[in-house]
Amino acid sequence: MLFGGIDVSWPAGSETSAPADYAGTNRPIQCESEALDYSATEEDQLLLTVQQINARIGPTLMENRWSSDYSGGKDPASWTGSVAIFETYLRTGRPVKYGQCWVVSALVVTVCRALGIPCRPVTAYQCGHDMGDSFVLNLHKRFNKTGDIRSRYEGGSCWVYHAWNDVWMERRDLRFGLGGWQAIDATRRSFRNDILSRESGPASVEAIKTNQKVLQYDTIMGRLVVTKHPILLDDHGEQDLKDITNEYKHTEYRTRRLPNCVPVFKGRDVIFTLAPMRRTEFGQAFTVAVKIQNNCDEERYITCALSINSVFYNAVVASGIKSINQELVLKPNDVGEVKVEVSFDDYYKRTVDEDLIKITTLAIVGKTKQIWSEDYYFLLYEPSLIFEFSKHPVLNEATIMSVTFRNHLKVPITDGTFVVEGSGLLNPKTIRIGDVGPDEQVTMSEEITPMRPDYLNMFATFSSKELRGVVGSTTVKVNQREKWLTKFIKTLKHK
Structure with missing residues (x-):
C-alpha cells in the first residue's frame, strides 16, 4: 500500500506512524516565505521551481x-x-546532521507549502531501488547448517519502506x-550528482500508473519504488490514513500473474504457513513458528531453515539474532x-534504528x-x-x-532526552533527563502559551x-477567552 501525509511508516501488518510538524505558520518559515518571489510558482516557472526544491533539499539542507x-x-x-x-x-549555513527519507520528505512538504504548492508525503512498503529499465529484481537465498539464511538481490535492492x-x-x-x-x-536525488537530470522529476503519477516511461521528466523513478504497497497519511497522523x-x-x-512467470514445482502437496506475529513491545519475548501440513498419502522428509535478523529500514541486515536448521519427517496427512x-x-543490543526485525524462512521437501x-x-513497538x-x-x-515516559525494560536506560515542539504552541525544545531505572x-x-485559536498538534520524542x-x-483545541460583555449577555440569557 501507498500512504502519504506524515512521515514514518512501518511494514505491512504493523502500520504505525510518527506525525511530523510541517510548521508552515511558524517562524522562520513565515519570515522566509514573505521574502520569496512568488512568480516562481506561476505556471511557466512551477516545473523549474519544483525541480530545484527536489534537487537542493537533499544535498544542501540535510545530510x-x-x-x-x-x-x-x-x-x-x-x-x-x-x-x-x-x-x-x-x-x-551547513547541511544539518542527520536525516533519512522521511525527514527529507517533511522538509519538501514545508518548503512547497510555504510557496503555495500543494504537496503531500507518500510512503511505500517493500519498494525496489535501482533496478534499471527491466523493473525486475532477482532474489537469491542460501542457508548453512545452522539455519542462517542470507539473501541477495541481483540488479538492485528492496527497502522495507521509503518516503x-x-x-x-x-x-x-x-x-x-x-x-x-x-x-x-529528494532523497533519491541526493544519490545523484547531476542537478536537473531525468531523475529530478516531477513524474506524472498517472504516467507511472500507465507505464509511460518516455515522458518528461521522469517516470522511471516512480516505477522503481512502486513495487508493492504505497500508502497515504495526513497531518494528523494515522487517524486519517489513506x-x-x-x-x-x-x-x-496485486493478484494478476505475470505471463512470463511459470510455476517450477507443480506438485505442492506440503503446505507451509508462517504463523502471524502478535504485537510485541521492545523488551518482551516473541515466538516465530512455521506450520507444516503434509496433504499427501506418503511420508515427506523436510528441511526447514529459519533466520531472525535485525535490519535497517533499507533492508540491510545489521546483526543476526537467532537461526535454526531443522529436519523433520511428516507422516501422511x-x-x-x-x-x-x-x-x-x-x-537486546542487536537491534538498530527503528527496531525492525526480519524473519526469513526457507524449506525444501526431499522427494518432490x-x-x-x-x-x-515486523516492528518491536516502543x-x-x-x-x-x-x-x-x-x-x-x-x-x-x-510529557511522561515509563521505562518498561528490566535494564536501566542512559542519556534520556525529550524533544518537544508544536506549531502555534511551542518552538522546538530539547530536555535532557539523564538515566532512568x-x-x-x-x-x-x-x-x-498558545499563539492562535485552532486545533493544534503537539509532538514529542524520547531517545x-x-x-x-x-x-x-x-x-x-485552543479556545479564545470570552470577552466580559459576551459572558455577561450569556448569563442574562441563561437566567
Whole structure:
C-alpha cells in the first residue's frame, strides 16, 4: 500500500506512524516565505521551481546517513518537525546532521507549502531501488547448517519502506490527462550528482500508473519504488490514513500473474504457513513458528531453515539474532511445526534504528524438491508517551504541559532526552533527563502559551542509548477567552 501525509511508516501488518510538524505558520518559515518571489510558482516557472526544491533539499539542507552511528548530529528518528532543522541551517549555513527519507520528505512538504504548492508525503512498503529499465529484481537465498539464511538481490535492492512526495500541478508540457499529482524524490536525488537530470522529476503519477516511461521528466523513478504497497497519511497522523495504491498502479496487479512467470514445482502437496506475529513491545519475548501440513498419502522428509535478523529500514541486515536448521519427517496427512523462541536478551543490543526485525524462512521437501520461502518484517513497538495539560489551553494564556515516559525494560536506560515542539504552541525544545531505572517513570514539564485559536498538534520524542524512536503526539483545541460583555449577555440569557 501507498500512504502519504506524515512521515514514518512501518511494514505491512504493523502500520504505525510518527506525525511530523510541517510548521508552515511558524517562524522562520513565515519570515522566509514573505521574502520569496512568488512568480516562481506561476505556471511557466512551477516545473523549474519544483525541480530545484527536489534537487537542493537533499544535498544542501540535510545530510543523510544510513547507519546506526549518528555521532556529530541527531538520530533521524528524534526530529519532531521541520522548524529545528531550518533554524539550524539558517544559523550554520551547513547541511544539518542527520536525516533519512522521511525527514527529507517533511522538509519538501514545508518548503512547497510555504510557496503555495500543494504537496503531500507518500510512503511505500517493500519498494525496489535501482533496478534499471527491466523493473525486475532477482532474489537469491542460501542457508548453512545452522539455519542462517542470507539473501541477495541481483540488479538492485528492496527497502522495507521509503518516503517521497507528490506535488499537484498542471502539465501542459505533457499530453492531456497527465496533470494532477506529480512524484518527486529528494532523497533519491541526493544519490545523484547531476542537478536537473531525468531523475529530478516531477513524474506524472498517472504516467507511472500507465507505464509511460518516455515522458518528461521522469517516470522511471516512480516505477522503481512502486513495487508493492504505497500508502497515504495526513497531518494528523494515522487517524486519517489513506490507501492511494490505486493512484499509482492498477489494483488488479496485486493478484494478476505475470505471463512470463511459470510455476517450477507443480506438485505442492506440503503446505507451509508462517504463523502471524502478535504485537510485541521492545523488551518482551516473541515466538516465530512455521506450520507444516503434509496433504499427501506418503511420508515427506523436510528441511526447514529459519533466520531472525535485525535490519535497517533499507533492508540491510545489521546483526543476526537467532537461526535454526531443522529436519523433520511428516507422516501422511500429518502436521508439524518448526519454532524458535526469542528472548529479550537475544535481541537486546542487536537491534538498530527503528527496531525492525526480519524473519526469513526457507524449506525444501526431499522427494518432490518443492521449495517454499517467505520474508516477513515486523516492528518491536516502543512504549507510549503520555501528554497532560494543567488546564485547557486558551489563546495567549500560559498553561503547563507535561510529557511522561515509563521505562518498561528490566535494564536501566542512559542519556534520556525529550524533544518537544508544536506549531502555534511551542518552538522546538530539547530536555535532557539523564538515566532512568527499570520501571521508573520520568516527566518533563514546560510552560506553553498558545499563539492562535485552532486545533493544534503537539509532538514529542524520547531517545536514549537503549531505546530509539519513542514518539507521541496529541491534538488540543485552543479556545479564545470570552470577552466580559459576551459572558455577561450569556448569563442574562441563561437566567
